[in-house]
Amino acid sequence: MRDNLETHEKNVDQFGDELIKAHPGLSSKDRTITKIAIKLHDIGKMDSLLFENYNEWLLKHHKRGSDRAGEMLEKLKGQKINGVEVNEKMIIKVKEAIDRHMNHPYLILMNKGERFPEAEDDIDRTVSDADMVSNVGFKNITFRFNEKDMNEDQEAAKKKGITILEANFENVMEGVKVLDEYVYSDQAKEKVGELIEKSEEIFQYFKKNDIFRKVQAEFSDQQGNFSIEAMQAKFGKEYFCLIKKRFNEEIAKAGSELGIDKKVFNNFKI
Structure with missing residues (x-):
């Protein structure tokens, strides 16, 4: 999980720098405070042992x-x-910006439709936008490797006649496609739109080239069962890192063959 966070942090820093430079309303002082808040926005996730379960970890990490x-x-x-x-005054502003970065559609859904504290100024909005832009891609795929979400994906796969992994990606992509509605600045909306288009190209490439079925077969047991238990039995605790590595290889391959900029498809990696 920690390497997921490291990848996310790098992406947020990159997009944050771009959005800060493009924002005409941020003073030099505001820019520094925004950068600090961006750097620390997910620091609460590092204290995973303080949360009772996965849901609490996601839904309350902003408070911590x-x-x-x-x-x-x-x-x-x-x-x-x-x-x-x-x-x-500076400390209060950083804390406010961290507390107000949470209104991602996936988190709102997990929170039973209830929104989190709203962004109130340009610093809050820029921190939120940087985080939201960085969520375009496939990083949330392995967040669904828990019993509840895996069962949900299994049911969806049965109904649609697709693999569990394709159902997983499809679920994540549904959230990705609406992220342009959850950002504030024109620069963020434009960036999100570009990234959604490229991530959708890779998703369709995976479907066309049967990537989901191939990877799922590699991580299933001898009877063809794909589950967390089956992956653990086959690969031990390393299954999580191995399936991430496997998909990241396919993301890079798809991105290259589709002519997508390397910096872009690297941001999509899990």
């Missing part, structure tokens, strides 16, 4: 992240970051 960021910055009070003094 806001608290933890505040604790870290309190120790730096009086010092300067890029010429900006770490003071109470």
Whole structure:
């Protein structure tokens, strides 16, 4: 899970820098505060042992992240970051931005349709946009490797006559396709639109070239059963990293054959 977070953090940093540079309303001080909030926005996820289960980890990591960021910055009070003094006002703003980055459609659905704290200013909106743009792609695929979601994908696969892995990707792509409705700035909307188009190209490539069936067969047991238990029995605890690696190879191959920029398809990796 930690390497998923590292990949996500790199993507958020990259897109955050692009959005900050393109934003005309952010002062030099605002830009520094925004960068700090982006860097720390998911820090609450690192304390996974403090949460009772996976759902709580996802739905409450912003609260833990806001608290933890505040604790870290309190120790730096009086010092300067890029010429900006770490003071109470700055700490409060970073904590607010972290607390207000959560309104992703998948998280809202998990939260029974209830929205999280809303972005209130340009700093909040830029942090939220950077996170949302970075979610275009396939990084949430392995988040569905839990009993509840795997059963849901299995049922969908049976009804549609497709593989469980294709149902998994299809579910994630449904969320990806609406992300342009969940960003604020024109720059973010444009970027999300471009990335959605490219991720859809790779998804269709996988379907056309039978990638889902091939990978699922590799990770199924001798009877052809595909489940978390089957993967664990076959590969041990390494199954999680192995199936990620396998799909990332296919994402890179598809991206190259489709002529998609390497920087773009690398951001789609799991």
